[in-house]
Amino acid sequence: MKLMTRYLLVAVAITAAFTNFIACGAQMYKASLTGDHQQPSEVQAANSADPSSPEFGLHAPSGWTSLPIIYKSDQGMAKVQLAALKAAMHTWEVATGKTLFTYAGVHTGNTGDSFPDLYSSLRDQINGQYLDANWKKTGKKAEVLATTIWNNPNNEYQLIDAADIHYNTENYFIANALQQSPIDQREIVDMQSLATHELGHFLGLAHVSEAYDNTSIMNPSIMIGTGLANRSLSVGDIERIQKIYGCLGTACNAQATARAILQAGLKVGLTEGPDQASH
Numbered sequence: 631m632k633l634m635t636r637y638l639l640v641a642v643a644i645t646a647a648f649t650n651f652i653a654c655g656a657q658m659y660k661a662s663l664t665g666d667h668q669q670p671s672e673v674q675a676a677n678s679a680d681p682s683s684p685e686f687g688l689h690a691p692s693g694w695t696s697l698p699i700i701y702k703s704d705q706g707m708a709k710v711q712l713a714a715l716k717a718a719m720h721t722w723e724v725a726t727g728k729t730l731f732t733y734a735g736v737h738t739g740n741t742g743d744s745f746p747d748l749y750s751s752l753r754d755q756i757n758g759q760y761l762d763a764n765w766k767k768t769g770k771k772a773e774v775l776a777t778t779i780w781n782n783p784n785n786e787y788q789l790i791d792a793a794d795i796h797y798n799t800e801n802y803f804i805a806n807a808l809q810q811s812p813i814d815q816r817e818i819v820d821m822q823s824l825a826t827h828e829l830g831h832f833l834g835l836a837h838v839s840e841a842y843d844n845t846s847i848m849n850p851s852i853m854i855g856t857g858l859a860n861r862s863l864s865v866g867d868i869e870r871i872q873k874i875y876g877c878l879g880t881a882c883n884a885q886a887t888a889r890a891i892l893q894a895g896l897k898v899g900l901t902e903g904p905d906q907a908s909h
């Protein structure tokens with residue numbers, strides 16, 4: 631019953647934004663997202679899930695050991711996927727007013743499938759954005775869209791010094807869900823929406839339940855399908871990322887920053903016509 635209630639909350643929010651698409655018969659269902667690291671800490675898990683803790687919503691409250699984070703993309707990544715990834719990174723940069731990421735080009739010779747298991751990609755000193763066409767190898771279920779893995783230096787959960795994101799391209803067509811359609815047997819997943827969520831983990835955010843903040847990009851599941859996307863951040867998301875990295879300039883006003891992200895066109899639907907200003 632609780633799960634059904636959550637589902638309805640999200641469905642109502644999506645319906646408001648995507649009336650056009652539902653009328654077109656878009657199929658939607660929730661798919662899960664996970665983030666984990668090599669040595670899970672019970673302390674961290676307890677703090678990040680407790681709304682009264684100063685570490686609520688954060689798995690690494692001190693964030694990366696140095697910024698900007700230098701990253702590479704999978705050699706199989708399409709232009710549309712890379713553009714979506716960079717747009718998602720820009721969203722988090724707008725949220726803090728800081729440069730968080732630096733692109734170091736294609737990870738030549740490596741895809742997610744080059745690694746023998748999920749965690750070995752952490753050992754190559756490259757922060758990678760990988761496409762995994764052999765998802766079973768990760769040990770994650772097929773319904774998991776992507777997973778972010780990270781390393782805590784000296785087992786200090788507060789800090790991150792390396793991380794990778796693996797996208798499940800075995801079971802999903804990860805692209806621009808507002809402009810593209812499913813191919814073969816795979817449902818379409820919006821790359822920018824998915825990357826915005828995973829980058830939240832990559833930067834140090836934990837999941838936030840729908841019951842606590844149902845517009846958070848860090849809810850543990852998202853709606854997927856043609857025409858379905860959520861590329862924006864809640865005010866709470868902005869406040870939580872600023873707890874880790876601080877803020878500069880106008881970004882420090884979380885309410886105004888959330889509105890700026892919408893107005894900059896990072897929010898869903900702009901290419902399809904719906905007016906987001908009133909939503």
Ligand SMILES: [Zn+2]
Binds near residue numbers: 665827831837
């Ligand atoms: Zn997640």
